[in-house]
Amino acid sequence: xxxxxxxxxxxxxxxxxxxxxxxxxxxxxxxxxxxxxxxxxxxxxxxxxxxxxxxxxxxxxxxxxxxxxxxxxxxxxxxxxxxxxxxxxxxxxxxxxxxxxxxxxxxxxxxxxxxxxxxxxxxxxxxxxxxxxxxxxxxxxxxxxxxxxxxxxxxxxxxxxxxxxxxxxxxxxxxxxxxxxxxxxxxxxxxxxxxxxxxxxxxxxxxxxxxxxxxxxxxxxxxxxxxxxxxxxxxxxxxxxxxxxxxxxxxx
Amino acid sequence: xxxxxxxxxxxxxxxxxxxxxxxxxxxxxxxxxxxxxxxxxxxxxxxxxxxxxxxxxxxxxxxxxxxxxxxxxxxxxxxxxxxxxxxxxxxxxxxxxxxxxxxxxxxxxxxxxxxxxxxxxxxxxxxxxxxxxxxxxxxxxxxxxxxxxxxxxxxxxxxxxxxxxxxxxxxxxxxxxxxxxxxxxxxxxxxxxxxxxxxxxxxxxxxxxxxxxxxxxxxxxxxxxxxxxxxxxxxxxxxxxxxxxxxxxxxxxxxxxxxxxxxxxxxxxxxxxxxxxxxxxxxxxxxxxxxxxxxxxxxxxxxxxxxxxxxxxxxxxxxxxxxxxxxxxxxxxxxxxxxxxxxxxxxxxxxxxxxxxxxxxxxxxxxxxxxxxxxxxxxxxxxxxxxxxxxxxxxxxxxxxxxxxxxxxxxxxxxxxxxxxx
Numbered sequence: 001x002x003x004x005x006x007x008x009x010x011x012x013x014x015x016x017x018x019x020x021x022x023x024x025x026x027x028x029x030x031x032x033x034x035x036x037x038x039x040x041x042x043x044x045x046x047x048x049x050x051x052x053x054x055x056x057x058x059x060x061x062x063x064x065x066x067x068x069x070x071x072x073x074x075x076x077x078x079x080x081x082x083x084x085x086x087x088x089x090x091x092x093x094x095x096x097x098x099x100x101x102x103x104x105x106x107x108x109x110x111x112x113x114x115x116x117x118x119x120x121x122x123x124x125x126x127x128x129x130x131x132x133x134x135x136x137x138x139x140x141x142x143x144x145x146x147x148x149x150x151x152x153x154x155x156x157x158x159x160x161x162x163x164x165x166x167x168x169x170x171x172x173x174x175x176x177x178x179x180x181x182x183x184x185x186x187x188x189x190x191x192x193x194x195x196x197x198x199x200x201x202x203x204x205x206x207x208x209x210x211x212x213x214x215x216x217x218x219x220x221x222x223x224x225x226x227x228x229x230x231x232x233x234x235x236x237x238x239x240x241x242x243x244x245x246x247x248x249x250x251x252x
Numbered sequence: 253x254x255x256x257x258x259x260x261x262x263x264x265x266x267x268x269x270x271x272x273x274x275x276x277x278x279x280x281x282x283x284x285x286x287x288x289x290x291x292x293x294x295x296x297x298x299x300x301x302x303x304x305x306x307x308x309x310x311x312x313x314x315x316x317x318x319x320x321x322x323x324x325x326x327x328x329x330x331x332x333x334x335x336x337x338x339x340x341x342x343x344x345x346x347x348x349x350x351x352x353x354x355x356x357x358x359x360x361x362x363x364x365x366x367x368x369x370x371x372x373x374x375x376x377x378x379x380x381x382x383x384x385x386x387x388x389x390x391x392x393x394x395x396x397x398x399x400x401x402x403x404x405x406x407x408x409x410x411x412x413x414x415x416x417x418x419x420x421x422x423x424x425x426x427x428x429x430x431x432x433x434x435x436x437x438x439x440x441x442x443x444x445x446x447x448x449x450x451x452x453x454x455x456x457x458x459x460x461x462x463x464x465x466x467x468x469x470x471x472x473x474x475x476x477x478x479x480x481x482x483x484x485x486x487x488x489x490x491x492x493x494x495x496x497x498x499x500x501x502x503x504x505x506x507x508x509x510x511x512x513x514x515x516x517x518x519x520x521x522x523x524x525x526x527x528x529x530x531x532x533x534x535x536x537x538x539x540x541x542x543x544x545x546x547x548x549x550x551x552x553x554x555x556x557x558x559x560x561x562x563x564x565x566x567x568x569x570x571x572x573x574x575x576x577x578x579x580x581x582x583x584x585x586x587x588x589x590x591x592x593x594x595x596x597x598x599x600x601x602x603x604x605x606x607x608x609x610x611x612x613x614x615x616x617x618x619x620x621x622x623x624x625x626x627x628x629x630x631x632x633x634x635x636x637x638x639x640x641x642x643x644x645x646x647x648x649x650x651x652x653x654x655x656x657x658x659x660x661x662x663x664x665x666x667x668x669x670x671x672x673x674x
Contacts, residue, residue, distance in 0.1 A: 045536055144299055159300065161519040162639070188518065196640055197518075199536070207536035212640060220637045227634070231627065235619070242615040 029116055031081045031088060032140035032192035039076040039194055041136070043097065045210035046070040050202065054179045063131030065097075072097040073214065076136075077106075088114045088139045114139050118148035126152045128174065133185055134165050138193040145193075162196070163189045269389065278393035282401065286359055289405030293355075294348060303351055303408020305329060309336045310343035317494070321504025330508050333494040333501060334446050334487075338410070354408055361412040362401070366392050368419040369598050373605045375426055376568055380609040391601045391621070398625030404591040410447055411594045417444035418451055418574065419598060425570045431479050438483025446487050450595050453549075453584070454577025455484055456557060462569075463561050520635035522628075522648035523588040524548045530643040541586070549584045556580050556656070563663040568606050572663055575599050579656045583649070590632055590648075593624045600624075600655065613658040620651045 033039065046069050051059055060068050080091040090113075093106040112135065115121055127134055133154075139145050143159040151157070154173075158164040167185035172178070182203040190196045190213065200209035269275045293301050309329050312320050313336040320333060329336070342350035373388050381387065404411050417440050424437035438458065444451050458480040460473035495502040518533050519526060525541075525548045532539035556576045563569060578596050582588045600621050607614050628648045635645045 147299070162636075164518075186518075199533075205538040205540075210536055215640075220634075224634065224638070227630070238619055239615070 029088060029114075029118070029139040029141070029145050031083060031090060032142070033078050033081075033090070033137070033194065035078055035081060037078045039078070039137075040073055040214040041075075041195070041211050042073045042214045043068055043070055043209075043211050045207050047208040050206075050208040054181055054183060054202070054208075056178060059131065064136065065131045068097045068209075072099055074098075075103055079109075084116065086116055086120075088116050090137060112137055114145075118145050119150075121149060123150045124152045125149055126154060132187075132198065133167055133169070134187040134195070134198070136195040138163075138189055140191065140193045142189045142191070142193045146189075165189075272386065272389055272393075274390050274393045278396040282362070282396045285402040285405055286355065289402055290352060290355055293351060293406050293408060297406060301351075301406065301408045303354060304347075306336075306339040306408065306410070307343050307347060307350060310339035313337065314340065314343070318498050318500040319504075320501055321508045322500075328508055331448060332446050332488065332491040333505070334491050335410075335448070338413075338447065351408055355405055358405060358412050361416050362396065365412065365416050365419060365598065366396065368416065368423055369395070369601065372419065372423050372426065372602050375423070376571065376602065377605045378608050381605060382609075388605070391604065391618075394621060394625050395597050395601060398594070398597060399629040400590045400593045400597070400625070403589075403629055404594055407591060409591045411450075411591050414444045414448045414450050415595050415598060417441065417447070418578075418595060422571065422574055422599075422602075426568065431476060434476055435479050435483040438480045439486055442484040442487035445484070446491065450581055450592060451574075451577060453553060453581045454574060455481065457560060457573035457577050458484060458570075461561055462563060465562065465564070518639070518643060519587075520632045520639070520645040521586060521588045522582070522645045522652065523585055524552065524583050524649060526586050526588070527644050527646065527649060529586070534643050545584065545586065549580075552583050552656075553580045556660070559660045559663055564665065565663055571599070571602060571606055572659060575603055575659055576656075579652060579659070583652050583656065590629045593628060593648075597621055597624055603659065607662070611662070613662055616658050617655060620655045623651050624648070 048060075048069060060066060064074075074097045075095040076092045077095075078090065078092050080089075082089040082091075089111055091109070091111045094108040094110050095103045096107040116139075130136075143157075143163040146157045146163060146165060147159060149157075154167050154169050156166040156168070158166055165185075165187040167187070168182070169179060169184075170182050171180065184201040184203070184205075186197070186199045186201070187195055188197040194213055195211075196213045198209070198211040199207050201207055293303070298304075309320065313333070317333075320336060321329060339350075339354075342354045344350075345353055369392055370388060373391075377388075403409075421437040421440040421444070424433050424440065428434070428437075441451055441454070441458075459477040460471075460480075461477070462471045463469075464471055495505070518530055525544050528544050528548070529539060529541060531537070532544075556579070560573065560576055563572065565572065578599055582592060582596060600617055604614055604617055604621075607617075628651075631645055631647050635643070
């Protein structure tokens, strides 16, 4: 009887504890990048003729796509991060799209501001202030932040695996005559809130712009090599052991 | 037997099992999984679990059923409408208590799965296996210790319901020959498909058809096959009552499942279809996900079914039906995640005991079980780190194909070639 009472007490205590813990507010949005961190993006595909057709000839004259073409890279260096109850601000130096291997002096100084609480945005939010139509950076946890935004009907958030912003814009809805075709954008973010992959499609699922975050964590390759070695070694030992057992049984 | 005697019997058995070191470790690890998942889900992953989808689904089912497939969930709801009713009691408890109760239920399901698994193994175990329970217990403990369990608990997934129903139906098929039991087993399998359609591709394998290579004739048990097919479709067709009453529900179901809009473009799913999709996405190749799905299904499913028809094995062929059905689902459908391995691992464990002790394929399947239980999830983690340079979670696919190949080889070349008799 004592055991039963003890077990029931334990279960109720567990439920109570978990209820208390779970009521702690989970979502305080933060900045996932660090001061002085460098973010580099590379353009893998840029179909300039098609971009001209869809957005007009001046699409690469200003904004984040300025001077963009295939093979070029763009760099941000995070200068300052400010987080308060109202705003999350990221100040950064920018080196625009270039083929140069040496970055040289910065081209621009810029900032991105988000509300600390995504619910502070009005309804029907869109990102038309960015020529990319999606931000290159979000506060973290990025999936939750995007999920709480009240975006307009162009945007669909998919948090099933990687935080993803799917954008579908019909012909002539951005401005009269633009885009000249239906377009689709798939923007995938990493856990630091950085745009990991940006692909712009025409309706026929043809990629006309592909920008990727150019980064590989330093610990990944040694971990991978180590893990594969352990697995290979384990497999070999397992096979040898099984073979020996079988031969032994055969002989006996 | 009254309740007290039954409890006494369970206690006695538990004390016997507790003497096994691996059993003690498995219980401790499993309880650790359970408590850790409760903590993680109710704090960090609170807004990202599949249980939240089921929870909201139950709410929508009660208050606005027409919007069941339209409501903006974090993950789209794609199952048959009756499956939503399963979560109504948990919804009525509120999110926290509902999740805790659901997890407790999952824990109990795991215990029941182990019991049914044990019963099936004892039923089909070949004579040349050890007579004691040590090996059986070891494999069941591997299942309990498997990492897919913690993944399943954290997400609040319903795979264990499916596994239990699949195993119960398999037990009934193996234990009873007559039509009534066949019908009951098929109905239970149909219920598992309502909860989650993992076993849907298993349905063609219920048809009792075999091409006898020696006599060059087709053996086809029409009556039993029809009973099985009717049985499996009875629960599935019950959903059509809801589709008939709420036509918008039917439209939503079709849009969600067959418009090709919902599969993820880029993920760590280990199905062949998803690997192809990832390849196309990565290299900017235009693709149609429905065409990829049907192409892979035609190839793998067709091959599996042909092998099954031309099988040489005479006994327990229903077990290989289950193995093929689940393997084909995992290899072809876009969303094959590590928690789905909880449906496959018990079937593979049973396969091991259905083979002669020193069969050539036993070590290969047992190695695959170890991989699925302890390493597959690690590769999903690795995928998150390297997906921008190598977006393929390919090793679990390799092991699934490996198991598919070995079971096919066993089915086709029968026992003489494949067994090493000692």
